[in-house]
Amino acid sequence: MTYCVGIRLEAGLVFLSDSRTNAGLDQISTYRKMMIYERPGDRFMVMLSAGNLSISQSVREILQVEKLDNGDEEPLTIWNARSMFDATRVLGAAVRRVYQQDGPSLKAAGVDFNTSMIFGGQIRGEAMRMFLVYSAGNFIEATRETCFFQIGESKYGKPILDRVLTPSTPLDEAAKCALVSMDSTLKSNLSVGLPLDLMVYRAGALSSGDHVCIDEQNPYFRMIRSTWGQRLREVFESIDDPRWDGGDTAHPLLSRHSRYEPMRKITHPGERIV
Amino acid sequence: MTYCVGIRLEAGLVFLSDSRTNAGLDQISTYRKMMIYERPGDRFMVMLSAGNLSISQSVREILQVEKLDNGDEEPLTIWNARSMFDATRVLGAAVRRVYQQDGPSLKAAGVDFNTSMIFGGQIRGEAMRMFLVYSAGNFIEATRETCFFQIGESKYGKPILDRVLTPSTPLDEAAKCALVSMDSTLKSNLSVGLPLDLMVYRAGALSSGDHVCIDEQNPYFRMIRSTWGQRLREVFESIDDPRWDGGDTAHPLLSRHSRYEPMRKITHPGERIV
Numbered sequence: 001m002t003y004c005v006g007i008r009l010e011a012g013l014v015f016l017s018d019s020r021t022n023a024g025l026d027q028i029s030t031y032r033k034m035m036i037y038e039r040p041g042d043r044f045m046v047m048l049s050a051g052n053l054s055i056s057q058s059v060r061e062i063l064q065v066e067k068l069d070n071g072d073e074e075p076l077t078i079w080n081a082r083s084m085f086d087a088t089r090v091l092g093a094a095v096r097r098v099y100q101q102d103g104p105s106l107k108a109a110g111v112d113f114n115t116s117m118i119f120g121g122q123i124r125g126e127a128m129r130m131f132l133v134y135s136a137g138n139f140i141e142a143t144r145e146t147c148f149f150q151i152g153e154s155k156y157g158k159p160i161l162d163r164v165l166t167p168s169t170p171l172d173e174a175a176k177c178a179l180v181s182m183d184s185t186l187k188s189n190l191s192v193g194l195p196l197d198l199m200v201y202r203a204g205a206l207s208s209g210d211h212v213c214i215d216e217q218n219p220y221f222r223m224i225r226s227t228w229g230q231r232l233r234e235v236f237e238s239i240d241d242p243r244w245d246g247g248d249t250a251h252p253l254l255s256r257h258s259r260y261e262p263m264r265k266i267t268h269p270g271e272r273i274v
Numbered sequence: 275m276t277y278c279v280g281i282r283l284e285a286g287l288v289f290l291s292d293s294r295t296n297a298g299l300d301q302i303s304t305y306r307k308m309m310i311y312e313r314p315g316d317r318f319m320v321m322l323s324a325g326n327l328s329i330s331q332s333v334r335e336i337l338q339v340e341k342l343d344n345g346d347e348e349p350l351t352i353w354n355a356r357s358m359f360d361a362t363r364v365l366g367a368a369v370r371r372v373y374q375q376d377g378p379s380l381k382a383a384g385v386d387f388n389t390s391m392i393f394g395g396q397i398r399g400e401a402m403r404m405f406l407v408y409s410a411g412n413f414i415e416a417t418r419e420t421c422f423f424q425i426g427e428s429k430y431g432k433p434i435l436d437r438v439l440t441p442s443t444p445l446d447e448a449a450k451c452a453l454v455s456m457d458s459t460l461k462s463n464l465s466v467g468l469p470l471d472l473m474v475y476r477a478g479a480l481s482s483g484d485h486v487c488i489d490e491q492n493p494y495f496r497m498i499r500s501t502w503g504q505r506l507r508e509v510f511e512s513i514d515d516p517r518w519d520g521g522d523t524a525h526p527l528l529s530r531h532s533r534y535e536p537m538r539k540i541t542h543p544g545e546r547i548v
Binding site: 032034035036037038039064065077079155156158159160162163164170172173175176177179180184187188195197198199200208210211212213214215217218219220221222223224227228229231232233234235236237238239240241242243244250251252253254258259260261262263264265266267268269270271 | 306308309310311312313338339351353429430432433434436437438444446447449450451453454458461462469471472473474482484485486487488489491492493494495496497498501502503505506507508509510511512513514515516517518524525526527528532533534535536537538539540541542543544545
C-alpha cells in the first residue's frame with residue numbers, strides 16, 4: 001500500500017510520501033513515490049503516486065514525453081505548459097495512455113486499473129496549485145476550504161490533518177503535521193513504511209525547497225514517534241473519566257435531558273424486539 | 275455506515291455503538307445497533323451489529339429463536355448455552371440462516387451479503403468473553419494481546435485505541451477511550467452519527483452495568499468533543515517544528531546518517547528516470 005499527503009498553504013507546498021509497496025503480504029519492497037520536475041526560475045512540480053506500481057511507473061516514464069494536442073499551437077508537455085492546470089492535463093493524458101496500453105490485459109487478468117496521483121507545483125506567472133488525479137485521468141484541485149490531498153491509506157492519518165491544517169498554517173508546522181499523520185498511519189498499517197520523502201516548497205521559489213529522505217535513524221522523526229504517542233496518552237489521562245454516579249462534576253454522563261431512552265433489554269427466550 | 279467498538283478488559287466489558295444507517299448518501303436514518311440479552315444472575319450478553327440493516331435486523335430476530343442441533347442434548351440457544359463460545363455458535367447459525375433465506379436474492383440484485391457483529395458477555399461459571407462474528411457465521415475471540423474489536427468504519431478511531439488500551443485499563447478509562455475513538459470517527463465520516471449507546475459491564479455482575487444513550491446534549495460527550503480536539507492541537511503545538519538549518523536542536527531533520535539520498539530531480543524534457 002502507500003500513504004502520501006500533499007498540502008497547499010499560503011506559504012507554500014508540503015509533500016510527504018512513504019516508500020512501501022507490496023504484492024500480497026509476503027512480498028514487500030521499497031519504491032520511492034515522489035518525483036520532482038524542476039527548471040529553476042521557470043517551474044517546479046512534484047508528483048506523488050499510489051496504486052498499482054506497474055501503472056504508476058509507466059505513467060512516470062510516459063509523462064516525460066507525453067504530448068497533448070493543443071490545436072494550432074505546439075503540443076502541450078509538462079515542460080511548456082503555461083499553467084499547472086495544463087500540466088495536470090498532460091499527466092491525465094499520460095494516465096489514459098497507460099490505460100490504453102495495459103487496461104485490457106489487466107482487466108483480463110482481473111486486476112483493477114488502480115492508480116492515483118497528487119500533482120502540485122508552480123509555474124512562473126501563476127500561483128501555486130495542487131491537483132488530485134484519478135485513474136480515469138480526471139482530476140480535482142485543492143482549494144482554501146480543502147487544502148490537502150491524501151492518496152493510499154488515508155484514514156488513520158486524516159484526523160490530525162482535519163484538526164490542524166488551515167491555509168495560513170506555517171510551512172514547518174504543516175510539515176510536522178504531515179509527519180504526525182504519517183506516524184499514525186505507520187503505526188496502524190504495516191503496508192506503509194519508511195523511508196519517507198519530505199519536500200517543502202516555499203511560495204514563489206520556482207525551485208526545490210527543503211528536501212529530506214527520512215529513515216529509521218532520523219532524529220526528528222524518532223522524536224515525533226516517541227513524543228506524539230506519549231503526549232497523546234498524557235492528554236487522554238488529563239481528561240476526566242466519565243462519572244456514572246452523577247456526582248460532583250460539570251460534565252455528567254447521565255443527563256436528564258436525553259431524547260432517547262436506554263436500549264431495552266431482552267430478558268427471556270422468544271421475547272420480541274420492537 | 276456504522277461504527278461500533280467492543281473492549282474486553284480484566285475489569286469488565288465496554289460496548290459503544292453509533293446509530294446512523296444510510297442507503298446512499300441521501301437517505302439517512304437512525305437505528306440503534308446494540309442489543310442486550312440478560313437473565314440476571316445467569317447470563318449477560320451484548321450484540322453490536324454493522325453492515326446491511328435488513329440482514330442485521332433479521333439476524334437479531336432469528337437469534338431469539340435459533341436452535342442449534344446439539345446431538346443428544348437439548349438444542350442450543352443463547353438462553354441455555356453454557357459458554358459464550360456456544361452462544362456465539364448460535365449467533366453464527368442465525369447469520370447462516372439469514373444467508374440461506376436472503377443470500378441468493380441479494381446476490382441476484384448485486385448486493386453483498388455484508389454483516390458483522392461484536393458479541394460479548396458472561397455466562398455463569400465462565401469468564402467474560404468477546405467475539406467478532408463475520409458474514410459467513412465464523413468468528414474470532416478477543417485475547418489479552420488484542421483486547422478490542424471494531425466493526426464498520428474502524429480506521430479513523432483505531433489509533434487512540436491502539437495507543438491507550440491494555441487488558442488492565444480501568445473500565446471508566448476504557449469508556450472514555452471508546453468515546454474519544456467515536457469522536458474522531460464522527461468528525462471524519464458523515465455516515466456515522468449520534469445518538470450513541472454506551473454499556474459498561476463489570477466482571478462477574480451477570481446483569482447490566484452502567485448504560486446510557488448519548489445524544490447531542492450529553493454534557494460529558496460535549497466536553498470530550500470540545501476538549502479532545504483542543505488539547506490535541508495544544509500537544510501538537512508543544513512539539514518542536516522541524517529545523518532545516520540543522521541549528522541548535524537535539525532532533526535535527528537533516529541527518530548525516532541517512533541510508534538514502536534525496537530524490538533526484540528531473541530537470542529537462544525527456545530525461546530518463548533511473
